[in-house]
Amino acid sequence: MKVKEEEGYKILTDEKDDVEDFASFLRSQHNAFKNDNVVIDIIKYGELSLEELLSFLDLSNEHRKGKRSFVIVNDAINIEKIPEELIVVPTLMEAGDVIQMEEIERDLGF
8 A cells, every 4th residue: 555645634545456455454454544534546446346446335434433534536437326425536636625625514513
């Protein structure tokens, strides 16, 4: 896993070739980033099934309970098929924007 620090969040990128293994690895390493807003960069997976994307659902729910953002970057899946609990955007720039908006909402008490 590659970690890149940005202002207000971390970008976690898979360096291997199995998205479900990456989700499992992130679950095992959650304590290392549980207090950070995170962007999960899986844009490299041009072919991604809904089932593969759902492998991040439990981790996303757990992370968001801690009042931190969890945003996935991937443009290979139809946005209409994604459950509301997952935030998936097509670019890293949009992921940063989502995190900024969620931080403002948290600051305002929403």
